[in-house]
Amino acid sequence: MKTFDPAFFKNDNFVLLKKEYGDFAERINKETIHICYNVNNAFIPVMGASLVSVIENNKDMNIMFHIFTDGYSEENEQYIKEVAERFHCVCNLYKLNMKPFQGYHIKVERFSRITYARTVMAKLLHGTAKRFIYIDADAMCIASLKELWNMDLKGHIIAVTPDHPNSNKYRAEYLKLKSGKYFNDGIMLVDVDAWEKYNITPKCFAYQDEPRKRFLGQDQDIMNLVFDGDVYFLPHQYNITAGGDDYDTTQGVFIHWTGRRKPWKFVLTEFDHQWRIYNEISPWPTLTNVYPIKKPQNYHDFKEWGKYKKSKGDIPGYIWGYFWYVILKIAAKLHL
Numbered sequence: 001m002k003t004f005d006p007a008f009f010k011n012d013n014f015v016l017l018k019k020e021y022g023d024f025a026e027r028i029n030k031e032t033i034h035i036c037y038n039v040n041n042a043f044i045p046v047m048g049a050s051l052v053s054v055i056e057n058n059k060d061m062n063i064m065f066h067i068f069t070d071g072y073s074e075e076n077e078q079y080i081k082e083v084a085e086r087f088h089c090v091c092n093l094y095k096l097n098m099k100p101f102q103g104y105h106i107k108v109e110r111f112s113r114i115t116y117a118r119t120v121m122a123k124l125l126h127g128t129a130k131r132f133i134y135i136d137a138d139a140m141c142i143a144s145l146k147e148l149w150n151m152d153l154k155g156h157i158i159a160v161t162p163d164h165p166n167s168n169k170y171r172a173e174y175l176k177l178k179s180g181k182y183f184n185d186g187i188m189l190v191d192v193d194a195w196e197k198y199n200i201t202p203k204c205f206a207y208q209d210e211p212r213k214r215f216l217g218q219d220q221d222i223m224n225l226v227f228d229g230d231v232y233f234l235p236h237q238y239n240i241t242a243g244g245d246d247y248d249t250t251q252g253v254f255i256h257w258t259g260r261r262k263p264w265k266f267v268l269t270e271f272d273h274q275w276r277i278y279n280e281i282s283p284w285p286t287l288t289n290v291y292p293i294k295k296p297q298n299y300h301d302f303k304e305w306g307k308y309k310k311s312k313g314d315i316p317g318y319i320w321g322y323f324w325y326v327i328l329k330i331a332a333k334l335h336l
Helices: 041-056 074-087 113-119 121-125 165-174 192-197 200-205 219-227 270-281 296-311 315-333
Strands: 015-021 032-039 062-069 090-096 131-135 139-141 158-162 183-191 254-256
Touching: 015 074, 032 041, 032 113, 032 121, 041 062, 041 074, 041 139, 041 270, 062 113, 062 121, 074 090, 113 121, 113 200, 113 219, 121 131, 121 192, 121 200, 139 270, 165 219, 183 192, 183 219, 183 254, 192 200, 200 219, 254 270, 296 315
Parallel strands: 032 062, 032 131, 062 090
Antiparallel strands: 015 090, 131 183, 139 254, 158 183
């Protein structure tokens, strides 16, 4: 296990630049909640819809966003500033020094090390917030966060939901978790003071330079190894995965697109449609495509389309999706 000098964990070793936009001028007497994201520049427009979903469902609260990035364009910065000004919230934008994260493994090449920012967020916010809600950028809020925000953690440091039953046992066994319990860290309620008291950030960083084959995922595996089931487990409604495919009520709090199907690629469900509404409200360019785009690199999208249509008994839709899946996959393999 890797060790570090205590000076390594000073805030100025992680934060290169911080900018703050907005205020609570028109909402001064409301309760303030702290919301965190970690994104690279390409994913900021996706996060934009998530920001708006939080704002639209929590108008009775002041919202302070903390957005941790490895860099951002001037255009995305201006859109974030517009969110703060238009919706009377506060957006703190942090540009992180990524050198301290280089020892963390990358399991899937298309992923970014900025995901590991969630291993240091609480340390960076110590003294600023007592707790925060972390939200993956591909998750959408559909209800009030007041109950979650005020939840009693029963002495635990974080509150999370169990991973999907289909993968929970396998992942726990792969990581050799003594508890046998594996959680999804895409939605978290974090007690900042407790995180700092029990040195969770150094415990996470101790897993740097470990062989990549030891892990199935990235930051989520690290968090599970550190906590090994010693977390407060939330009901499923707080992190409804797979874009809500198997969820047919309106009692949820977060819809989380954990699979390949994403609402910014094409629209299949009412939740996909709702995400598009939040995208339209946001300052970022509004998406108008409803069907998957017919490019070779998008062949997986048509497979997801076909699977969903088949599950709903739409056989023509299933055939259409798999027809284009096969055609585009062949084109992709032949580099056409």
